[in-house]
């Protein structure tokens with residue numbers, strides 16, 4: 001046991017300790033070795049020296065594959081974009097912004113349409129019609145009916161998932177039904193954090209009994225497009241890629257150009273009109289910058 005080093009995953013930072021889970025699912029309360037200067041994030045893969053009584057010393061952080069700002073998590077694999085059938089009605093612009101952010105940060109997005117037990121708003125119907133046939137992952141869920149939870153659990157297996165979406169769409173409720181079997185209890189993430197308040201946020205990764213981890217995030221309604229060359233934006237619209245070969249110009253922005261394969265696809269409904277409009281809104285913001 002003495003001086004044995006093992007690898008693990010940081011689940012949370014709380015009260016000055018880091019809680020690190022090893023491959024056998026044991027959780028160690030760790031103190032930070034003084035020489036570690038970088039900020040340790042939930043999701044970090046680390047090396048720890050084991051002490052007695054499930055304690056340890058966090059020795060070093062392994063290289064990160066990505067690092068999100070909101071929630072502040074390292075090494076996330078999946079972005080679960082939670083929208084509701086209704087209450088609140090989905091925002092198509094927020095959905096497309098979140099998709100761009102997911103691809104930009106090298107996350108696999110899953111569109112989760114929750115509250116399947118409620119009648120669907122027309123925007124929820126538009127999402128259901130367009131995205132699955134255009135190759136996006138989409139799962140419908142209902143927390144009270146227990147619908148779709150197993151499918152969601154299967155998607156998260158062995159991966160680190162973070163959630164995003166408008167306030168009230170059911171992110172915390174989904175998280176609670178996913179982790180119930182792991183015996184964890186989630187606290188409500190406060191929505192009041194932010195503007196003018198200096199509260200430190202403890203982002204916690206909750207292990208699922210079936211494998212994988214999930215983090216909650218308070219809801220929000222707007223999100224910036226990541227800073228990039230306007231030319232790059234279409235790279236983060238995978239459904240446009242089948243049509244760009246028909247653009248006359250190699251550097252086509254699919255904007256004011258003539259002979260544009262993307263605009264042709266919009267004209268005959270292969271790309272949804274609203275999706276193209278959201279692209280143009282983001283593009284114009286990038287051009288103006």
Ligand SMILES: Nc1nc2c(ncn2[C@@H]2O[C@H](COP(=O)(O)OP(=O)(O)OP(=O)(O)O)[C@@H](O)[C@H]2O)c(=O)[nH]1
Pocket residue numbers: 114115116117118141142143144165166167168169170171172173174189191217218219220
């Ligand atoms: N009918 C129905 N209500 C749901 C469902 N899931 C969640 N709710 C309800 O929707 C409300 C909001 O759920 P939350 O889980 O707090 O939503 P949230 O996305 O975490 O919201 P924020 O934390 O504010 O971002 C609660 O009253 C839930 O009980 C569902 O599938 N169907």
Ligand SMILES: [Mg+2]
Pocket residue numbers: 171172173189216217218219
């Ligand atoms: Mg919540």
Ligand SMILES: [Zn+2]
Pocket residue numbers: 244247248252253254255257259260261262263
């Ligand atoms: Zn084009």
